[in-house]
C-alpha cells in the first residue's frame with residue numbers, strides 16, 4: 001500500500017509459560033528453535049502495545065512502561081513488517097506490561113506477540129494466526145506461542161526459511177481450566193537474558209545434544225497427557241522439563257544460575273504441598289520466579305501457601321488466557 005501519513009493499532013498479548021521448554025537455536029538467521037515447546041498462555045500477565053507509523057518520524061522510537069526503550073532489537077523486527085507491507089515509514093512503539101519486565105515472566109513473549117499484531121495491523125496487513133506466529137518468532141522464540149490462548153505447541157520445524165517453525169493452538173483456556181500461581185522472589189531485571197544465555201550451546205554445554213535428542217519424546221508425552229487431561233502426568237513432565245532446562249543452563253560455560261534461595265524454597269514447598277495431597281507442580285524460566293501449575297480449583301490454597309515461603313515477595317494467581325487481539 002502507499003505509505004499513509006499516519007496509521008496506528010493497539011494490540012494486547014498475554015504472557016505464556018512453557019511446560020515443555022524451548023532453549024537453544026538451530027543454525028541460521030531467522031531465530032529458529034532447536035526444539036519444539038508446549039506452553040500455557042496466562043490471563044493475568046499481558047502487554048499492551050500501540051504502534052504508530054508516522055511519516056513525520058525519521059527513526060523508530062520506543063517506550064516501555066513510560067521510559068524510553070532501546071530500538072536495537074525493534075527496528076530489524078519492524079523492517080520485516082515494513083518489507084511485507086511495502087512501506088518505509090518509521091514507527092513509534094508504546095508498550096506497557098502489567099507485570100515486572102525482564103524478570104523471568106516472559107515479557108519478551110507477550111511483548112513481541114503484541115508488537116507483531118499491532119505493527120502488522122498498523123501497516124495495513126491482516127495476517128493469519130500462523131503467519132503472525134512465524135513473524136513473532138523472529139522477534140522472540142517464545143512470542144510465537146503467545147499469539148494463541150490456552151495450551152499451544154511450538155514446532156521447531158526443519159526448513160531453513162522458518163516457514164514451518166510456528167505455534168499452533170492445542171486446547172482453549174476454557175477446555176481445561178488449570179491455574180498458575182507465580183511466586184515472585186525478585187523484581188530486578190535478570191542479568192543474562194535468554195537470547196544470550198542460549199547462544200552457541202553446542203560448544204558451551206556437554207549436555208546440549210542430550211537435551212535436543214530427548215525433546216521430541218517429551219513433547220509427544222506431553223501432547224498425549226494434555227489430550228487426556230491427565231494432570232499428574234502433565235505436571236510431572238512439566239517439572240522434569242524445568243529441571244532438565246536448569247541442568248542444561250548450569251552446565252553451560254559459564255554456568256548459568258537463575259535461582260535464588262527463595263526459588264529453591266518455593267520449589268521444595270510445592271513438593272511438600274504435593275506430598276500432602278495438593279495437585280501442584282513447579283516450573284521456572286530464565287529468572288528466579290517460580291510458577292506453580294495447579295489443578296483446577298487449587299490456585300488459591302497454593303497461593304496462600306507460597307506467600308508463607310521465606311523470600312517470596314508476592315504471588316500472582318492467574319487462569320489461562322486468550323489469544324492476542326487488537327484492542328484499538
Ligand code: 2P0
Pocket residue numbers: 017018020021022023031037108109139140141142143194195196245284285286
Ligand atoms: C521457554 N524460555 O520455552 C523458555 C524457557 C525461557 C526458559 O523461551 O532468543 O526470550 O528471544 O528466542 O523466547 C525465553 O527465551 O528467547 C524462553 P529468544 P526467548 O519459554
